[in-house]
Amino acid sequence: MNTCLFRTTLIVAVLAMLSLASPLSAQQTAPAAQPAPALSQPAPTAAPSASPAQAPAPPATVLAASAPAAPDPSATAADGGASALKSTVAALRELSPWSMFLSADALVKAVMIGLAFASLVTWTIFIAKLIELSLVQRKLRAALGKIGDARSLAEAQFALGAKDSVLSSLLAAAMREARLSAGISSDAGIKERAASSFAEIVRAEARRIRLGMGLLATIGATSPFVGLFGTVWGIMNSFIGISKSQTTNLAVVAPGIAEALLATAFGLVAAIPAVIIYNHFARVTKGYLELVARSSGAAARLLSRDLDRTHVGGPHSRAAE
Secondary structure: OHHHHHHHHHHHHHHHHHHHHHHHHHHHHHHHHOOOOOOOOOOOOOOOOOOHHHOOOHHHHHHHHHOOOOOOHHHHHHHHHHHHHHHHHHHHHHOOHHHHHHOOOHHHHHHHHHHHHHHHHHHHHHHHHHHHHHHHHHHHHHHHHHHHHOOOHHHHHHHHOOOOOHHHHHHHHHHHHHHHOOOOOOHHHHHHHHHHHHHHHHHHHHHHHOOOHHHHHHHHHHHHHHHHHHHHHHHHHHHHHHHHHOOOOHHHHHHHHHHHHHHHHHHHHHHHHHHHHHHHHHHHHHHHHHHHHHHHHHHHHHHHHHHHHHHHOOHHHHHHO
């Protein structure tokens, strides 16, 4: 009986101690679950009788306060898009003709320089031939007007004076042939030889006035193909660069292709004005050569009059009198 009573008393005491220990443990864990105080407020001082488990954890509080704020994903994406847009705009601004020329291949640069020089030659010929043709046409028309009323080769030469023109050369050739053929009664032979001299003078004048036209025709015919050669070479180098970089991004491919197409643009800039200028001067030259032909006819007519006058004043006419 005593043993059973002791056991019962011991069990009741243990249960009582357990029931008293449960509230104490709940009170000890409650301060740890509370949120950490702000840095600006002083931490509460622990009671001297509190156990180490009841004291607050300052390392966790300091780490939570000093930890950097997490970056905002939307702000990061916006900044990345803005920087990408700025880089794209900068890249587009860099694709100017001068920058593309500087970054082009050496052979493509040589093609562009050659085509630019050809364009310079074209415009130089245009200015020079425009001045030359306008002057010679005006001079020849004025000379034809002066000899319109002349009755002989000597009178025509006197009207022209010492001016150097194709008409003066024709008149001088006619007088030389008449002087060399003095004493020959065949007028047809004299006129035939004079016509041969006139034809040589006209051909020489045509060659002189067409000087530079062949160069214009060459530039107009070959410049597009030279520019196309530079384009093919540049695109070939672009594809080689694509294979090395192993990317087909348009931002990587576009500059090389743009540099290659710039050579074609240079070719067209050199060819189109050359063709237009050549066709213009072909028409103007044709009109000038028609004036030269008129001058040749005028010289032939004056020679024929002089030959007829020699027969009128010759021995046959005196015998008839």
